[in-house]
Structures are given as C-alpha cells and as structure tokens.
Amino acid sequence: MGPLRKKAVPASVLILVAVVFSAWDAELHFGDVTDIGNSFDFLSGMWPLDFSMADHTLEETLITVEMAFLGTVAGLAVALPLSFLAARNTSPGPVVCNGVRSFLTLLRSIPELVLALIFVPTFGLEPLTVIVAIFLHNVAVLGKLLAELVEAADPGPREAVASTGARDVLVALYGIVPQIFPNILSHYFYRLEVGVRSSLLFGAIGAGGIGDVLFLHFKTFEYAAMAVDILAIMVLIWLLDILGAFFRAKVI
C-alpha cells in the first residue's frame, strides 16, 4: 500500500476535477430529478402487459435474430481466412500482414451505425442494410480477434503438419483451427449477442426487426405492448447465452 498511497492523493484530485468539469460542461440539469414520477408513470403504463400484438413481436424478434445471425456468420466466414493473413506467424509476408491489419483497423474505426447509413441509399430501410452493416463490422472485429488467437496458438502441431509436405492452407486448417476452435466459438456467440443488440438499435432508424416495433410502440404510447417487446428481447439475449454455453461445452 505504501507506494500506492503516495500517488492516491493526486490521482483522486485529478479524477474529482475531471468529474466536476464534465458534469458542469455537459450542463446536467440535476434539478429535473424531481420529475422522477414521470418515469414511474411510464413504467406503470406497461402494466398489465398487452399480449394482443405478441404474434407480431415474435415475428419481428425472429427477424432480428436472422439479421444478426446472417451478418455475423458471413462476417466470421470472411474474417477467418483474413485472420490467417493478418497473423504474424501465418501471414505469407509482411506486406500482406500489414495490409490486412490496416484494412481491418480502418473498417473497425467506422461505427456500425455509419456503415448502416451508408447502405441505406443502396438497400433502403430494409433488413439487408442492417445485415451488411453487421457483416462489415464483424469482419473487422472478428478478423482482429481471430488473428490474435492464431498468433497465440501452439506452433507444435503446425510444425508437425508442415513436416509432412502439406500445403499451407492445410497446415492452418489442421495445425491451428482445431486448437482455437472453442475460442472461435466463444467469440462468435459473443458477437452474435452484440449483433442482436445492434440490430435492435438499427430498428430505431426503421430498418425492421424487434427494435423497429419497440420504437413504434414507444412513439404511439403503447407502453403495455412495448413491455412485451422488451420481454422478448430479454428472453432472446438469455437464450443466446445458454446456446453459446451449450455449444462451447460440446466442443471442449
């Protein structure tokens, strides 16, 4: 604790100053907290739950899952080969390695929402726009994550497969993929969950899915129906979590 305590005072002061400045600069109206009753009214408006539109909610929830699934699966399919080009230990050369890495970083720096907006003029306010945005974003994110897995893989099996005169693609497929497979699966399910969350947000711009329905119910003050939408989302995320754990347990 000795050396820590020395730096604790200036560090606390710094953090405190940053908190106060941020709160002041962002012009937070803390006084509005007296209106908390409005939020309770809003929440109480959700009860009793209105299941009259549940069919529609389920249909659109399914669309959300489908969008996230298609986008992330396509992302994984493209990210996997790219990750081998980006990993230092499997890349055919420094030019390819750095080229792919830079491309992935550039792509990752574009927010998913921006990607979606870019493709609205092409595909319209449709699920396809959302799928393309999720796809591109996941190529970038999974490409980087999988490249790290490839770099951390044990070189032993690779060397053994290479020693038989097998082609590079087989050295990668047999010498590395089996080792990192459970981790690929973990990353994938996490990205699927994130994909579901972001396709919810894209619903807000009107591109379909349960997010679209939720915001529509919100705007038309149908809070009791909206509560059912929220319930569907919560159950969905929970199910994905179970599914991910199930598949991971299967392959380990």
Added chain:
Amino acid sequence: MLQFIDLTKRYGKADPPALQDFSLTVEEGEFVVLLGRSGAGKSTLIRCANGLIRPTSGEVRWKGESVTRAKKEELLKLRAGMGMIFQQFQLISRLDVLTNVMVGRFHHLPLWRSLTGTFPPEVVETAREALHRVGIGHLARQRADGLSGGQQQRVAIARVLVQRPKLLLGDEPVASLDPVTADAILRLLKEIHRHEKMTTILNLHDVHMARRVATRIVGIRNGRLVFDGKPEELDESRVWDIYRPDDDCCRPFLVHESQPPVSHVLLRV
C-alpha cells in the same frame, strides 16, 4: 543421401551462431544419432534438413536436390519424402488418432479431400494398418490428447509410416518418456529403420541409448561438429569432448583427479 554443406544459422545478429560451418553427409540406410548439450544446435540442424528452418548460409541437399533453394512446390515434395517426429509429439490434440495418422497422406491426396475431411477408404485402411503395426490399433477413434506420451509418439510414428518417407528425422523423440517406454519406442524406430530401409537421424540425450541404436554417432558442440564416427569409437574422452562445460571454472569441480565423472555417468558404466 543427405548433405549438410557449410551450414551456418544465426537466429539474431548479436547471438552466437546456432550452427557454424557445419558439414555432414548421411548415406542411405544409416542410423545416425546426434549428440550434444542443450543449445548445441541439434534441433536447428534437424529442422534444416526438411526446410522448417532456413540456414543463414550454406545448403542442404537431399538426393542431389537442394532443400535450401527449393521453390515452395518443390519444398513440399521434398518434405513429403521426409518424416518427422518430435519430443512433445505435436499431435493435433482435438482430433482423433486416425485423422492424425492420415495427415501423413495429405501431400498425396487431392486438396478437396483434406479440406473437407473426406478420406478415401483405402487411406483410412492404410492408417488403421499403420496403427496396428505400432501396436495401438484399438485407439483409432480416441482423441489424441487423451493418450499417454508413449501412445502419442506411436501415433506420430504411424503418421510417418503412412507418409512412407525415405528419411526419418527425430528431434529427441524419447526425451519426454520414461526409460522403459523410451526403450520400446527406440526399438520400434530401429525395427522400422531395418524393415522399411528408412534412413534415420535422431537427436538423443542419452549416450547409452545412442551407442545401442546408432550405426553412426555425430557430436555437436556450440554449432560445430566435434565427433563423427562409429558407436564403438565413441570412448569416454570423446563423450567428454561433446559434453564438457565451456567455462574452465567448473572443470576442477567436475573432473575429479583426472577422471571425468560426468562422462562416467553419461555412459552408465
């Protein structure tokens, strides 16, 4: 015939060379054992043979063809003719034993077959036969990482058998095994050497074992060749030459009254 010609390997510019002007010619049918202390350059040398490591200078030739200068396709072809086994076995742990063995056929199978994992029945049969030959036919469908060390090395040897190479390279193939298992594996390698007429080069850490299996022993010290001869020519003073410590400071302690007890131990006299 495998030729190492003036091989020098430097891993880093500042590091001392792992191999220095190393020349050696191994004739077909020989069973060569490389001896040397840790860091002497044995693994480096054996990996230069099949091009897993590229030497800084010098050349490796296999039956007159240059491994060092080979283009990718040629190199793959050359490697297919050389089997290799390792100290840590280096199997694909998550896959079953049979698939691990079939890796030995990858060079000769159409690419789509290996990519999709659909192997023709005759290849599966060959792999099963190889597993029976090394005494673990009953483990074909087990996962490779569930096996004992000795069993894993047998899987690797079965992979070499289906690969049908003319040369077998072994980087300390018995160093992770108990003495009895190590002995059994060495016997198996010796049997394969005789039966398949497979030229064999092994790194070993045990002088006693080396003298028993080798037709020729090569000693490496600090990347240089310091002994090359028949097992019976490897007397105590030659063993001492291979293994003695670099710094003279340790000498008075280790060499007690002009007798080299270290080689004594190594020779298990």
